[in-house]
Amino acid sequence: MFAEERQAEIARLVGVTRRVSGADLARRFAVTMETIRRDLAALESAGVLRRVHGGAVSVDRTDSVEQSLDSRETLKTPAKRRMAAAALELLESTEATSVVLDAGSTVETVADALASRRTGSTENPLLVMTHALHVAGRLADQPEVFLELVGGRVRTLTWAASGMTTAEQYSRYRTDIAFLGCNGVAAGFGFSTPELPEAAVKTAILNSARTVVVLCDAEKHNHENLARFATFSQVDVLITDAAPMGDLAQALAEAGVQVIVA
Structure with a gap:
């Protein structure tokens, strides 16, 4: 699988699950964690997701803000x-x-x-x-x-x-x-x-x-x-x-x- 295809699938997963684990992605695509980190960095630069410890979340999640x-x-x-x-x-x-x-x-x-x-x-x-x-x-x-x-x-x-x-x-x-x-x-x-x-x-x-x-x-x-x-x-x-x-x-x-x- 090419990097572009893998990143497109990661973007789809984040859209569905709202959060992805780096370790789970590495196992899913049979690649190293370093490869996944590069993918997540590229997707973050494109505004698709936001990296957090251990993976990434959808950009519309409000982790640090509570709802009233x-x-x-x-x-x-x-x-x-x-x-x-x-x-x-x-x-x-x-x-x-x-x-x-x-x-x-x-x-x-x-x-x-x-x-x-x-x-x-x-x-x-x-x-x-x-x-x-x-x-x-x-x-x-x-x-x-x-x-x-x-x-x-x-x-x-x-x-x-x-x-x-x-x-x-x-x-x-x-x-x-x-x-x-x-x-x-x-x-x-x-x-x-x-x-x-x-x-x-x-x-x-x-x-x-x-x-x-x-x-x-x-x-x-x-x-x-x-x-x-x-x-x-x-x-x-x-x-x-x-x-x-x-x-x-x-x-x-x-x-x-x-x-x-x-």
Whole structure:
């Protein structure tokens, strides 16, 4: 295959998958990583893609910019509702009495499911801790939930507290299970988010929980952001809407992460 043909195919793959791995491309085309680096450099110069660590992403991806909570509200897709249902089923199977709910549209969908849950008993309410105002708002009047709001400086973009004050509060607790959202998960890097203060909060949450569950839709697979908040060894369960592939699947398996496909 000529370089022009290979680069055209790489451009097509980026357009479809929004992200490509250099190692996967080298195996796919049976060429060296140096050849792939030259291909990606040429395509970046042509404005087709943007190179990142380990590969390249589509130029219209906004890796370092989060969407506002209002815009993410529209992203509560049927897939995310299935993921939330799987999270609720997991929560009930563990018989947890305390849970942390992170910020973000996917975890907020878990709060929606919890708000609709009725066990018929209010004598032993589930303790739910969160630093996300929209998550708290969904559960404030749920009679089977004892809500604990964790404070700190609220980011207007996400309507959630973030930074060291929030992280320090979480470090005082030991909860049964935590449900975290993420903006990306990639082999060789782990779970990540665009903002350092938010990463600090997520890390504090996972360090305080006996069981750590990350909800991450397939669009974020093989995707890196600025700030890593967890390695694979720090996560017990990944709930997603499509099975991870390639290097990501191998890294998760080697770390013993249970993958639930909803």
